[in-house]
């Protein structure tokens with residue numbers, strides 16, 4: 465299926481590009497790296513190899529952060545795999561069905577920011593599809609505070625400007641400056657590194673919904689596999705929707721680096737002042753250095769817009785793939801030859817992934833006991849754009865994947 469999707473997705477994107485030229489502005493092509501909509505023409509870039517590698521690395525981490533369960537499976541235990549030997553009867557029709565389904569939901573719903581009617585509608589459509597093939601389905605509502613996740617970008621810019629003024633004024637004002645910057649660092653770490661919802665209550669509450677379908681095995685279940693995607697779509701990243709697109713990773717890196725460096729130096733200054741009672745000799749240099757850093761930090765305020773993107777590749781296509789997996793096994797069961805002997809299959813689609821993996825966490829909380837009772841493996845798919853970028857990541861705890869296998873040998 466993945467092989468079929470490779471070429472198919474590109475066609476899909478082209479179709480969306482055509483739709484953009486004809487249709488309303490919101491019918492926009494989704495690819496984060498090749499973005500175009502009806503109102504503005506954004507250039508398409510081939511990202512330099514190093515930036516590509518960097519983005520892939522970030523994305524591998526991103527996938528590995530998925531907190532759905534403690535396990536993400538690596539099909540070959542760390543070795544390179546060959547999809548041709550997977551033994552699943554996959555053909556072009558199935559890939560076409562997958563793409564057609566994705567197109568259908570996109571046409572009906574459009575962009576699907578968490579909490580929007582469109583997002584709920586897409587969840588309903590996914591559940592309806594799962595109901596055709598699964599023994600049972602469920603939709604599970606939970607509350608979420610979508611705006612809290614990326615707010616730290618805006619807070620970075622605002623706290624940096626405030627700290628900059630305080631640093632230039634100097635003296636005891638270095639204490640609130642260091643405090644403001646540290647608050648931004650803590651906020652970003654809780655949201656983006658640890659995915660905690662510490663500050664969520666400060667933001668508007670919305671309703672989100674996960675959906676799932678279950679196919680029971682013929683014998684008693686001894687393990688379960690969850691195949692999943694997410695149906696909410698991300699905000700439009702303005703850093704990607706501009707002529708500066710190819711500098712995306714560099715701009716973010718420089719912004720975050722400038723902020724972190726300023727935070728560390730302000731804390732050092734404040735510490736030295738506390739101990740010695742005097743400002744360090746490099747205080748003036750720091751102020752001018754911080755002013756230069758503002759060039760990189762302040763634009764972070766405009767990192768994303770309020771608009772959502774259609775989210776075809778990120779990540780409706782994965783929901784379609786999970787549903788097609790359910791279709792294969794569900795149909796076999798209906799035909800009287802259940803392929804599942806002792807393995808329960810769960811096809812799931814999460815909400816609120818783009819606002820900090822909240823949907824997967826809600827799912828894990830609701831099904832924690834089941835996953836504790838039964839060995840559970842998760843195959844979570846995200847941003848399936850092209851085969852040459854396909855990687856399998858195994859989460860081993862902490863921030864890093866112990867193995868991220870790039871599948872490039874498949875013909």
Ligand SMILES: [Zn+2]
Nearest residue numbers: 778779846847
């Ligand atoms: Zn995603």
